[in-house]
Amino acid sequence: MTTASRTTWPGPPAGQEDRPCANTADGDGAWSERLAEAVTAADAPDTVFALSRHGRRTVVTGGTGEAPGRPRDRLRYEIGSATKAFTGLLLAHLVDSGRLTGGEPAAALLGARRPPGRTPVTLAHLVTHTAGLPALPAGFYPRALPAWRTNPYGRYPDARVIDAFLRHRPRHRPGTRWRYSNFGVAVLGHALAAATGTPWPDLTTDLLLRPLALHDTALRPGAGGTDATGNGKDGTTAVPPFDAGGFQAAGAVRATPHDLLTFLEAHLDPARCPPLTGALRAVRTPVLRRGLGHRHVHTVAWFRHPTDGGPLYFHSGATLGQQAFLGFRPDTGTALAAVCTRRFRAHDPFVATAYALLAEDG
Template identity: 55%
Template sequence: MLTEAARTIDAPDLVIALSHRGHRTFQLGADVPLGKAPLHGPGDGLRYELGSASKPFTGLLLAALVADGRVRYEDSAAGLLAPGHPVHPAVRAITLRHLITHTSGLPALPADFYPQALPRWSTAPYSRYPADRVVRAFLRARPRHHPGTRWHYSNFAVSVLGHTLAAATGTPWEVLLQQEVLGPLGLEGTRLGPGDPAGDAVGHRRDGRPLPALDTGGFTAAGAVRATPPDLLTFLEAHLPASAAAVDAAVSAAVALAVDATATSAAAAPTRPPAAAFADVRRPLLRRGLRHAHTHTLTWFRHPSPRGPVCFHAGATLGQQMFLGFRPDTGTALAAMCARRVHRTDPFIATVHELLTEKL
């Protein structure tokens, strides 16, 4: 099935990574160099741009901080980000939960984003919109709808969430994500920006021309994560209730090795995000879509299937595509990625979604 899916997609640097009850299988596209084949550890394989599939990482970070009592879902984002700053009442009413569930009433991107982005739309649209500008745009925003009343997908909102969590904890978002999610899960092949060019997948336009690495500007929490296929399976496996014990054992073993090698105190070693955080991000919260047939969790799209619910999130950058999904009832996780620009008739998302929902 994986081989047939790879033939259907036929894209550069294609990898389909499957985990079923702890057993992993990797299907590579015909053009993936053998030296980059993700067959061993988390550092193997190319790192791919996740784009919007970065949002589940931010959602898990939020859930972990809530489980630790450091923030609350119902905290006012403006109150944490800029205490005492005068804002519109609707902005004051936006909570952390509204931001991550796309119910804040904010648009997909700030209104003033497009004029400066258009000249660089096909190469670096986010690069000249830094973090402080994202924050200012939020504080002067006028939400289209009262928070909590409508679902509208928003990169702007999730980016604001990242800056809010940083302000609330006094820790930069990149450091916070490393401390609370990436480090504890042992995601050694995951980065929050371009790294060694030899280790990063290169995106391509539809005509095959290469594209520069994505610069997310101030929108890091909405799309800056880059990861290898094994790391993505580890991240997804941690969401599977049946895999929790195995993940804990693997993390404990990795921590033991690190402590042994560096002679540091085991008390300083990172711990896995709390079980309550994973339960929160799996739990359905709201209904959406045609006739409200689909639900949405804190951070995942959730569709029904003959063998139980499927949680997933897709992402696309200027020249790469990503799909992350898992089935809690069957202990199955799937990560698929390629280095080709998305287009209207592209079979990538439809193929891998059908693979996870109807075949596996």
């Protein structure tokens, strides 16, 4: 059975099960009820739905498992592919500050020994998933298979990712077709490191985490703080902490729900963080439209969908044992960060529930 509660800082006493309680922080009991229903629907050992509306936060926690020793909203959760929103913002900041243009050929930055083709893969191609790369390198699966249920990405380090990219020959001219690619964004992280002379983790920490005051966000497991324990599809089998290997830029971020809300609130009010104001505005701008009627819109960091009141920006992610959804709507001043400790399964309600909460907010 899932229990849910509105968390009042600093949260419920350690070791106690969450119990339903009234929302008194923002005066909107309806939101507390809706978030509590979402926590129950997630059906995961640990779940947090954290919402910010015009800067006022409502955080509801719960889960099917025994309450951890630390309040659930104070744990760090693996956000998987939602890390790409951080890497996209990082590129936007480097462009906004004049350090890069986005048009740099990635292979040249990574030390390719031969000249690129007529249309080289650029940083912009990598961040928009139009580089002509597959979801994962061709040699990924044989190497990852022995650790498929534990840490497949950890068996594919930085050097292999870079080498696979430099050897790859795209079937289609870069910039002509969209294909979602963890491989591409991982390469982008290595290219940014090469262009700046700073490893992606240090670059992200210096240019994003510190200016945004994301003190409870980390780029590797066990780096201070307390990480949530992920579980398999059954919600009971624990899995090891996620090791992103050479794919850090595509999936390494782990953060508390409060830090994730802080990250999203900065997107709603870019002026609150002067070093990143230009980049935070830039990542709202559509850079790619695809599909029938060009209904699928992308920025360099987010998927962008229309609502009656204005655009909704979002990104989801998953690791072997956790899931996350991040989204925000400038028209309503609303941000939502949802996390849970269970691997997604067929017809999983988690992402759909989180998306619907944000989309239906009017």
